[in-house]
Amino acid sequence: MRRTRAAAIGAVVISLLATATACGGGSSADGGSNESPKTLTYWASNQGPNIEADKKALEPELKKFEERTGIKVKLEVVPWSDLLNRIMTATTSGQGPDVLNIGNTWSASLQSTGALLSWDDKNFEKIGGRDRFEESALGSTGAQGQDPAAVPLYSMSYALYYNKKMFAEAGITKPPATWDEMVATGKKLSKDGKWALGAEGSNLSNNIHQVFVLAKQHGADFFDAQGKPDFTSDGAVAAVKQYVDLMATHKIIAPGNAEYAQNQSLSDFAKSKTAMVLWQAAASTFKSQGMDASKWGVAPVPVQSGAPGQGRNLNSMVSGINMAVFKNTKNADGAMKFVEFMTSDEEQKILCKTYGSIPPVKAAQSDPAFDRPELKVLRDTLATSAAPLPQVPNESQFETVVGTAVKNLFATAAGGGAVTTESVKAELTKAQQQMPKQ
Template sequence: MRSIRAAAIGAVTMSLALAASACGGGSPTNSGGSNDSPRTLTYWASNQGASIKVDKKVLQPELDKFEKQTGIKVKLEVVPWSDLLNRILTATTSGQGPDVLNIGNTWSASLQATGALLPWDAKNFDKIGGKDRLVDSALGSTGAQGQDPAAVPLYSMAYALYYNKKMLADAGVSKPPATWDELVAAGKKLSKDGKWGLGAEGANVAENVHHAFVFGKQHGADFFTADGKPDFTSDSAVAAVKQYVDLMAKDKIIAPGNAEYAQNQSLSDFAKGKTAMILWQTASATLKDLGMKDVVWDVAPVPVQSGSPGTGTMVNSMAAGINLAVFKNTDNLDGAIRFVKFMTSDAEQKILNKAYGSIPPVKSAQSDPAFNSPATTVLKDTLAQSAAALPQVADESQFETAVGTAVKELFADAAAGRPVTTASVQAKLEKAQQQMPAK
């Protein structure tokens, strides 16, 4: 247990700054003996909407509904992605955290390794209606293989290519690009007169690692060996990261200023018509919040190297999503499990996933017509056919930070006009690998 805790502390001191598809100020929230009463829960929600204000508007009526049904009051804090992982890891080491919390599904195995989260064994799953209610792709990102899940899927998401229909048509691009060569060709036609072909968030560490992972899968890179050791410097991993950064460095279809962009800045540019395309996970609700009308944009699968999206090397998205976890040391375990049951009920799954434009990981909730629009169909098909889970290993959160930061530094080089070469990419990835915990 001591080595696990040391790894978690090490992850905190790496100045994690994950932002997403991806906590700030405020006093420590309660758990482990500091609940106001057994009828109170503290809930850390991740920032899913265009702003924290939007999330509070979405969530508070549902929390009030839960209180009315159960008598349990839920104290809500919406935590920005830039701080969420740090806050969670600090809570796992201090024992002072919330009762219930959202986690990025890619962190499940890392947080599971701290031993702080409630395992979802068959008995606990039965209390919320059973494990078989949940889709397999969502369950694949809930913890290490062979162990009881560390969390329960709450929102499922996938990356897609969002594009401005008029901008593409005006540039003579008759259909959304299906391959990277087609995307680069279209992007060059669109990058003129102060507008750009593609948006990116080069300072968004989590966004960077998601794209590095997808390009990596398309090049045959896994980033970890079969026994869980980091493998960031393979030829395929280097080629994958270089191809992504080259969209700015060589192809010049991403504005150099995007190297400094953080959460939602590139999406805002897309909504304002400054960029014609963006790679994003489940953007429809946020675009609406940003004032972009549905008739302006459309969605297509993320491009692949050649051909069409599919299994194997045709992976074109991570299996993105948000999981709901419970701290084991909560003073109100029964209430926490009841809250998870409430949030994963059919009714709440429909309400919340409609609000965020995500896909319910609960099978029966997906039958709602709201999840059969053309945009959500692309996302559902991607999750079912061509998405892959990020490595479910104990060091996954450190991988996200180290590789995501390497990509951030490479984007900074590209924006400054410094060469981005195979050698420079390999050097950044070598540095990232050296930052991983020793095995």
């Protein structure tokens, strides 16, 4: 999944998930498909640098779909800060779109509402078959053992982006491969009003993505084998502390980053205010902010030791966007045709080139555009050293409460307060207490 969500969503999501029923989709109040079988509503997630950029990218493709099928698609690009809340409201009110994008980490949570169409073999056959998609991408489409609640649309992984000029000026010849190297490199770069690493302390989803990976590197998960929250294990605590310590102890992240939200760390990087940033498929955003591709390099996210791989050397979550259909859409045939169109080899090449993502459709990856050095790092990471976030019904609440715990700890660090093992564990204990009882 990309981008962030507001902290206030947490209580809303917990309440809505507890009461949601399978009643969403196709509402005339939202211009849904019961107006006409030749009309679909589509909520797209904000993938580009801004909403207008997404409209510019998507509208020609939607026009192409209309010319081929006679079905008009009413597009709304929804910011990440609003998307989950909008979706959850739609599942309870019945006033929602026919087709929508979801962050892949939300798949199991939204699946548990019963509002989304299930992608059984019969439905997959309508869009060319399940085996067209990368297995790693399908791993983030719903709870294990159940038919997926969505299909993969854009695949991404995290990478370390670095400023070549700033590295050269500091006498640094290669990007850090381990976290110890990150700290050592970072101290050389954090000077003269500039900082080594960008972060977004108020971006709850990004906080989760970083500490999930670090927890894996410490041999921990945030849920046990039964899907119950386990936020206070030694490994989870160590992971959160290690991330926040990049600001609190090592001082290679600017204190002001504690308040940063969606894309602010990317803006600083593009303006050479920071030398590194950990992000997923960032090339299009850098380009939109005037940073030429020749000015930055890309490398795998650091690990504790050795090289990226499975087990404790995982260095990314399986990131991406899925496409879902509300179960009771009044235009099921049209919705299926639209999903087929958006996941076609042709459209996958067009859209993933635009957004700098990896096509989850295997045949589309043959395009030479996806062999660029940056995308090769992302592809290799997805193939060899990435894991999906927990596919459990309460995953979205986990992102909110643990993401907020990390946000609070960054705020403490920015204010000069001590971030200790005990204070980290206290924040995570509070977060776990906010999870729904199972």
